[in-house]
Amino acid sequence: MQFLKEETLAYLNIVSPFELTMGSQKKVQRRMAQASSNTELDFGGATGSDIDQEEVVDERAVQDVESLSSLIQEILDFDQAQQIKCFNSKLFLCNICFCEKLGSECMYFLECRHVYCKACLKDYFEIQIRDGQVQCLNCPEPKCPSVATPGQVKELVEAELFARYDRLLLQSTLDLMADVVYCPRPSCQLPVMQEPGSTMGICSSCNFAFCSLCRLTYHGVSPCKVTAEKLIDLRNEYLQADEANKRFLEQRYGKRVIQKALEEMESKEWLEKNSKSCPCCGTPIEKLDGCNKMTCTGCMQYFCWICMGSLSRANPYKHFTDPASPCFNRLFHAVDVNGDIWEDEIED
Template sequence: MSGYNSDGFMDEDYDDDAFEYSEEEEEFGHNAIIGNSAGASQLNNESQTETQPGVSADGPFYENDLLDDTGDFEPVLGSIKKKKAWEVDYMIYDPEELRAKQVNIAARMEPLLGISKEATRLLLRHYFWKEENLIEDYLSDSERTLAKAGLTAYPPPPELKSGDENFSCAICYTDGADESYLALTCGHRFCSDCYRTYVTGKVLEGDSWRIHCPAPKCKVLLGITASRLLLAQDNTVMERYEENLTRSFVNDLDTFAWCPAPNCEYAIECHVPRTAWATTIPVVECKCGNSFCFGCKFDNHLPAPCYMVSRWLQKCKDDSETSNWIKVNTKECVKCKSTIEKNGGCNHMTCRDCHYEFCWICMGPWSEHGQQFYNCNRFNEDSSKEARESISKTRQSLERYIHYFTRYNNHEQSAKLARKLLATTEKNMEQMQRELALSWIEVQFLRDAVDVLSVCRSTLKWTYVLAYYMVADNQKIIFEDNQSDLEMATEQLNGLVEDPIGQDTVDDIKRKIMDKSTYVKTRWETLLRDITTGLQENRWQFETL
């Protein structure tokens, strides 16, 4: 078995430096069991079944844990932080590890099926790697299963032959004994040049194992060995072929997905079933740093579940900018419902149509405002309330949407600004280093604070989506309290970070920011934990989506 830990460090290398080694583990985090290294290609079935987490001398990583389909694989590294409530188990694979994984599964199935390696590999792919279905079908009718997939149990190793005078290629019509040709179990013979061109064309179209004999209506699969034999001379096409094989492996399995980040070539394995996505958000973080939802492949949308996110995004797209603009910039006259845009002046409005006088802020009648012309503090007065309640229902729902959308949008924008903030922060850090003769490590607290900020912004953003669909009840009030706690703390931290060098001494600032960061982080964890358990307990009612 592979003796690599997830960071790619070999045990032996770190034997005499155990402390640093364990620190490494702490660093990269708890549940991200990053795929084992290529060593797994030399698979050893016996040792797999015997190893148990934490007891074997084989190393910290066990293949059978990986292959266990149950999904709740045990964390396999010694000093692992406890998994947070909202975190899910997943593994990251690089292309090499993906290749090894395919080899492993095939090698495990081979003795079970008792057919050749080649046939096993193709049969597995034909069954989209659903081992149970394959075994079931195979045991009930092996011949039919193979035939349906276009396979034979023991295909003779493919080889290019020549020396048959009667040979004539049905594609290019070249004939004669000199011509080298290939024939699969179906007996259709084609010259090697034509075969090569045919396979190359298919590979460049993205095909791999599904390539079959070129004869009309012949379904016999060419197979991986034969493809490699034909493409041996052309490295680029060969690489593409291998790539297609891996691609189809990841695409065919529900439990695997590519990291959607541009140019990222890692794949993620995650066993949170589709049915659980309504209450569990399978957020994973790729080695490339991209954090995304395994379920919908969208950006990390903790703590809103996938179905809500897609609904919300659809809604944001549907509600045209025009209606948004009307909502944001206009109000309806309480009396005659005509739409009014306020383009200047004070809060004392007189409707041009019905001459009703009202306050722009509270929508209550102006007569009750007395002399406070520019300042309305009557929002909760009964008459104002009545006036607002009379606003038409559709408008109210739109207003509700805008309420949440503005906040959602605000956090999205702020998250974008956070990137800018990072640049300013770095400048600030340099400045602090220079002016106050601090060491680099001493000013890192600023960067940490910005990191915390952007994580919280993202979470806050999606809590508004959750809140939008949440039916108002006492539980929602608790939820909103938690939300506003985090929001307030986040804004405060934001303020501190944006202008760190003020009147206070550096030590004060540093202490303040660090205190606030820790506080924000705690609030963030509390909120997420609460939402996760709440979703699982069905604590909230959601509008039927």
């Protein structure tokens, strides 16, 4: 049977049943009529010269569209239109408000095909966009990864909210790109493309050249400057980093800055453990010996070591002799006297 099929296709000059020769219906009819007349004259022999020069088109199917790609697109568009028409005519149960509504009042997610009414989805989208959660416009079905398309969002929300959604979505997408940084100037904040292997960024709007690491003016091969507030964060980041990240931090800030951050942190921890700050100027004070009346080395203010209250310059000891004071008779409280700790006597 296969050889009969192949001979039939060869006789009809059809290479493949899926390939149709371009041509119009009138041209096909004219060619077929001419081929029939020439066949009668030749008594079934070879066709005329015109038939040899022109290719006979299969009379059963004629394609009169511009290209196969446009034909496929038209078929897909027609299929989608029919699916929408069928969807709009059916009833669906919304799993948010639990009401049955026509498909024309509902919307479905393309990936999971879960259906919800447009009113519920509109409220859901508006809340997420106002909260800035543009990446969380997922299907309300638990554990469903389907995400609403921008076209669906635009259909439901107002133009102002959609503009916010579009802006935040673009910004979140740019944040995920490693070669995109933002101009550090508060009045600009435009995204800047960064060259591979370079730490310099040049804003195309304000022409500001900046370092993409510290976001300050570009400083070439010099290490990034570190503020006093950032030394603590730098020290913690350095101690928790692996060897590769430690080398990166040393290259970025310099070994001297890293060492300074470590020393500053150690000094701060020691001061917090072994000293108290002056209640007037905040200078760290260490108490080695003596009574609880202290004198600040910075501002020369008298203060109580127990309650950290400021004392009178005229009579600082009144704080310890006044019965109404919380530190009454505690001038030498917890003072090492001849190897013993002086504590207040507990009255029965």
